[in-house]
Each structure stands twice: as C-alpha cells, then as structure tokens.
Amino acid sequence: MANDSPVRPIRIIVQDSNDPGYTNRLMVGTACTGLLRVEWVAARYGQLIPLNWSMAEQRQVMEGYMPLRYQVADAQNLIVAEALRMDMEWLFLLEHDVIIPPDTFMRLNRYMREAPAPVVSGVYFSRAYPSEPMVFRGMGEGAFLDWRKGDLVWCDGVPTGALLIHMGLLRAMWADSEEYVLSGIKVRRVFDTPRYSWYNPETGITNVASGTSDLEWCKRVMRGGYLTRSGWGAFADEHSDYPFLVDTGIFCGHINPDGTIYPDRKTRETFGG
Numbered sequence: 001m002a003n004d005s006p007v008r009p010i011r012i013i014v015q016d017s018n019d020p021g022y023t024n025r026l027m028v029g030t031a032c033t034g035l036l037r038v039e040w041v042a043a044r045y046g047q048l049i050p051l052n053w054s055m056a057e058q059r060q061v062m063e064g065y066m067p068l069r070y071q072v073a074d075a076q077n078l079i080v081a082e083a084l085r086m087d088m089e090w091l092f093l094l095e096h097d098v099i100i101p102p103d104t105f106m107r108l109n110r111y112m113r114e115a116p117a118p119v120v121s122g123v124y125f126s127r128a129y130p131s132e133p134m135v136f137r138g139m140g141e142g143a144f145l146d147w148r149k150g151d152l153v154w155c156d157g158v159p160t161g162a163l164l165i166h167m168g169l170l171r172a173m174w175a176d177s178e179e180y181v182l183s184g185i186k187v188r189r190v191f192d193t194p195r196y197s198w199y200n201p202e203t204g205i206t207n208v209a210s211g212t213s214d215l216e217w218c219k220r221v222m223r224g225g226y227l228t229r230s231g232w233g234a235f236a237d238e239h240s241d242y243p244f245l246v247d248t249g250i251f252c253g254h255i256n257p258d259g260t261i262y263p264d265r266k267t268r269e270t271f272g273g
Contacts, residue, residue, distance in 0.1 A: 026112065027063040027088045029079030031072045032096040037255055043099045050109040063088065073191040073213035074182055076160065080170050081187045091165050098124055098161035099253035099261065107250055108164055118169045118232050119221075119243065121155075122162035122250030124262075131254075131263035133271065134159045135246050139219070149272035150249045154242035156222065160191075160214040162252050169221070172230040191217050218244065 028044075065082050067075040076093065083091045090112050094100065100122065111120045125131040132143040136157030147153050170190060177188035191213045221227065227236035227243060236243065251273045253261040263273075 025063070025088050026090045026092055026108065027065055027079070027083045027086065028092045028094055029076070029083065030064075030066045030094050030096055031070065031075030031079070032066050032068055034068050035257065036096055037257070037259060039099055039253075039255055039259070039261070040096060043102070044094065046102060047100075047105045048103050050106050070182065071193065072160075073189075073193045074187075076191040076213065077187040077189060078182060078185060080174060080190050081185065083167060084171060084174060088167050091167060091170065093160045093163045093165070095161040097127075097255050098122075099255055100162055101251060104162070104250055107247060111164060111247075115166070117235065117239075117243075117245040118166035118227065118230070119158070119245065120164040121158040121244060121246045122252045123246055123248045124159070124161055124252035124254045125267065127254050127256055127260075127262045129264075131267050134161075135248075136215070137242060139215070147248055147271070149251050153246040153248060154239060155244045155246055156242050157215050157218045158244045158246060159212075160217070161254070162250060163214075166230070166232075168230040169226055169232070172226050173220070173224070176224065 063083075063086060065079055067078040070078065072095070079091065079093070090108075092108060104122065108120075111117070123133055123135055125133050126143075133145065133147075135144045135147070135153055135155055136142075137144040137153075137155050139157060144153065144155065173190045174188050177190050179186060179188050181187070193213045194216045222243065225236075227233070248271075251268075251271075254263075255261045263271075267273075
C-alpha cells in the first residue's frame with residue numbers, strides 16, 4: 001500500500017559532516033511503524049561505546065534516521081538516499097523489532113575499521129514456534145543451523161534487521177535502480193518487495209504472492225555483480241558463493257508488539273546464546 005501520509009522522515013541525531021577529522025562515519029537507519037517497545041529503545045541507546053569515542057564523537061560519527069509509517073523497502077530506500085546525500089561510509093540498518101546486544105557498536109566499529117567484508121549481519125530468529133535463525137546458506141534450503149554463538153558464518157542470504165553495509169555497494173546499486181517518488185522525495189529502488197502473480201486457467205483465478213525485500217536484495221547483489229562493481233572485486237572472487245558475513249556474536253532478540261522476544265530460552269541455549 002502506498003504511503004499518502006504527509007509525515008516526513010525524522011532525523012534523530014544531527015551530525016557535523018563537514019569535519020574532516022572523522023572517518024568510518026556510520027548512519028543508523030530504522031524503518032519504523034511509529035511504535036517502539038521500551039526494550040528496543042533501551043538496547044539502541046544503551047550501547048557500549050568504543051574506547052576513544054566520547055559522547056561528542058559519537059554524535060560526530062553517527063547519524064540516526066527513522067522514516068515513519070512506510071513499507072519496509074520504501075523506508076530503506078529513503079534511508080539510503082539520506083546516507084548518500086550525507087556521504088556516509090557505512091549504513092547500519094536496524095529494524096524497530098530487533099533488540100541488539102550492548103556491544104553491537106563496538107563490534108561494528110571493528111568491522112568498519114578493518115573492512116573484512118562489505119556486508120555484515122547480526123543474527124536473530126523468526127518470531128514463531130519453533131523459532132529458527134535467519135541465516136541462509138543456499139537459497140530455498142531453509143535456515144542454516146550448523147553454528148554456535150560467536151561463530152562467523154558466510155552466507156548467501158541475510159535479513160536487514162541488523163545489517164551493516166558499505167556505502168560503496170549501495171552507491172553502485174543506487175545508480176542502477178529505478179527512480180520513484182515517496183511523499184515528494186525522489187528515491188530509487190535499491191530495496192524492493194518482489195511480487196508474483198500467475199493465472200490458473202482451470203479455476204479462472206489469478207494468484208498473487210509477495211516475497212521479502214531482504215532476500216531479494218541479497219540475490220540482486222550477487223546476480224548484478226555489485227561487489228565487483230563497487231571496488232570489492234578480490235573479495236567477490238574469494239567469496240563468490242557466500243559473500244555475506246554473519247557475526248553470530250551479535251546475537252539479537254526479535255520482539256513482538258506484546259513484548260514476547262524470540263527465540264525462547266531453550267532455543268537460545270541450543271545455539272549457546
């Protein structure tokens with residue numbers, strides 16, 4: 001459903017992007033319906049800060065951006081547009097129902113400095129019973145289960161709920177993407193929700209289904225050769241099958257509006273969480 005609301009995206013923290021003394025600048029972008037659980041707020045703003053980051057430096061190197069009441073893919077495209085406008089180096093997509101552990105920013109800081117991969121994800125589980133980790137090796141093969149908390153897992157499918165992306169990759173995808181307008185703002189379909197339809201001549205019914213923007217984005221990155229096109233050619237050659245890194249040490253909760261957090265204790269213990 002298109003968003004006809006006049007509500008404009010809200011900037012949470014203003015960054016001095018003209019200061020040349022700061023590198024590895026990070027935007028934290030959240031697609032939000034407008035309802036945030038207190039657990040999410042506590043996790044987001046209760047983060048441990050890496051050594052030599054003061055609170056002033058945190059405001060310098062981090063930007064918060066939260067478009068309200070858009071579909072997820074549309075909100076993500078607004079976030080990408082803003083990150084590009086501000087010439088950010090990295091984007092951390094943090095969805096409004098993912099509870100990150102308190103050392104997440106410290107881990108992200110290491111990945112931004114060392115840059116072992118252009119895409120790094122935390123791990124969280126489906127909001128269902130049984131709850132499964134959203135870690136995928138082999139499209140269509142279900143959740144990948146052969147890991148324990150703290151392992152680094154290379155995948156070909158990751159969700160966007162706690163996802164660090166190098167802006168060079170998003171910049172290359174932006175240049176190739178269709179332009180459209182959201183509430184008067186020009187954006188491009190870097191992220192998109194796939195929709196499928198097929199006609200059954202026996203019943204005379206047209207069936208309609210949709211996929212998810214996160215796995216569609218992963219497939220597009222791989223099929224479009226965007227890693228190579230954005231300067232990660234050697235990395236793409238080495239990780240051609242599984243180019244996305246999941247740091248399972250960033251072990252997140254996935255919260256329902258009623259406060260139920262997945263996975264449950266038994267499942268967490270199974271994976272060492």
